[in-house]
Amino acid sequence: MTTSISIFDTTLRDGTQGEGISLTAEDKVKIALKLDALGVHYIEGGNPGSNSKDIEFFRRARELNLQAKLTAFGSTRRKNSNCEQDVNLKNLVEAGAQAATLVGKTWDFHVHTALQTTLEENLAMIYESIAYVKRHGMEAVFDSEHFFDGYKANPDYALAALAKAKEAGADWIVLCDTNGGTLPSEIHEIVSRVSGIIQAPIGIHTHNDCELAVANTLAAVTAGARQIQGTINGYGERCGNANLCSILPTLQLKMGYRAITDEQLKSLTTVARYVGEIANVVLPVNQPYVGTAAFAHKGGIHVSAILKDSKTYEHISPELVGNKQRVLVSELAGQSNILSKAQEMGLTVSTDNAKSRDVIEKIKDLEHQGYQFEGADASLELLLRDAYGDSIDVFTVESFKILVEKTHSGIQTEAIVKLSVGGQQVYTVAEGNGPVNALDSALRKALMQFYPGINDIHLSDYKVRVLDEKDTTAAKVRVLIESTDFKDTWSTVGVSSNVIEASWEALIDSIRYALLGMAQSDYEPEAPRESLGLVNH
Incomplete structure (x- = not known):
């Protein structure tokens, strides 16, 4: 008993x-x-x-x-x-x-x-x-x-x-x-x-x-x-x-x-993360059972094994506690990691596909430059979709400009963004409480007339890490942006010696990923799909 x-x-x-x-x-x-x-x-x-x-x-x-x-x-x-x-x-x-x-x-x-x-x-x-x-x-x-x-x-x-x-x-x-x-x-x-x-x-x-x-x-x-x-x-x-x-x-x-009950146990991860959100405490990624890394695999040998049988490197099935298996792609990745991530996204990739080897080399090169995709799944997905010809072009950035002015009332920041959306030029100006906020506001303002759903997306976290401290103010930085639409959360990354450029790169990936989700859902844009260039290539 x-x-x-x-x-x-x-x-x-x-x-x-x-x-x-x-x-x-x-x-x-x-x-x-x-x-x-x-x-x-x-x-x-x-x-x-x-x-x-x-x-x-x-x-x-x-x-x-x-x-x-x-x-x-x-x-x-x-x-x-x-x-x-x-x-x-x-x-x-x-x-x-x-x-x-x-x-x-x-x-x-x-x-x-x-x-x-x-x-x-x-x-x-x-x-x-x-x-x-x-x-x-x-x-x-x-x-x-x-x-x-x-x-x-x-x-x-x-x-x-x-x-x-x-x-x-x-x-x-x-x-x-x-x-x-x-x-x-x-x-x-x-x-x-x-x-x-x-x-x-x-x-x-x-x-x-x-x-x-x-x-x-x-x-x-x-x-x-x-x-x-x-x-x-x-x-x-x-x-x-x-x-x-x-x-x-x-x-x-x-x-x-x-x-x-077993069904109640399956809600454990959701409860843990919900309580963390309410308490405003970020859960350690390596927290047993419920952490995002609890069933994450990075080494190529590990990933190759779990693709055959997850018991090789998992002590329980993650679904029993409401969590899920994740395959990380990094400079340590092998072909198995790429195949697993591609399959997760529904992409058909052959084991002898030369593109897989190219992608691995590209990721290794990017991580050598300072990119880190373990905590930026959305940027990784966009990279893989681009590589395997499954990306969706919603807009093209032609230029952006930032104006910062110090007045008696404080510092005012203004961003000017010029986009091409489905062949139509869009020019917007927005103010913000800093350069990144102003760029975010201008980008949304430009796209909202085509995709009102953008209004439901907001940045939930913004992290900047200096990669080369010895270079002081000229150091390369990595920016991680976490975004949410109140249902899902995704992270994107940008790297540059200019913090604005790194932020812009991560911001663009965040919006691209959000629009990718809208295009794959039942959401209907205000303009016809064809006019926005929402076609696979």
């Missing part, structure tokens, strides 16, 4: 304690809905007694009809007081959540140093606080803060704290590696001991200060823990929390446990 694991997501609480992460109440609502669809069992929304933003979230969350249990976070009552007079506990039980997480001290050092109270009073605080939320009909989750450090320092007291929580009616006893310094072997040994002593459902909450949060969580599960606390993408204070995006697929695909 498959063992079920309960997933406790604390992205909206512990995750927001990560540096640079701030979520509005609206952000939290959006993420909560995604987490609920993913199938997590508990969604910890925050501390309803700490700020108005969390109060608003709990008010709105009550109307969401979540399948997951909405959970409010708080701590045990203050020392030398009672629960009925504790404002934080009162706010917690009035939040309208089905469950409450109460954090309490289990390390005698913290009791004396942080709380500055007696060991006996701390045990009373734990018992009375849990009993209080239970009297109000809430499920009680006891987060035993610093448990592993406490157990190593004074096991009798750490276990006494857990016993008090159980005696008061705690539904879950969660062991926390709050400082993130415990090793997997220690986690497994201690959780095994606790499971044999405390006859209550055990959970695990780990931090990533030694890059071991995922490993520690999995070790705890094998030792008997049945609730996992973590965050999407591992967001959290200091080095972060246990990353549910790594834990979930490992549990289900490699360890035989069951937490969510």
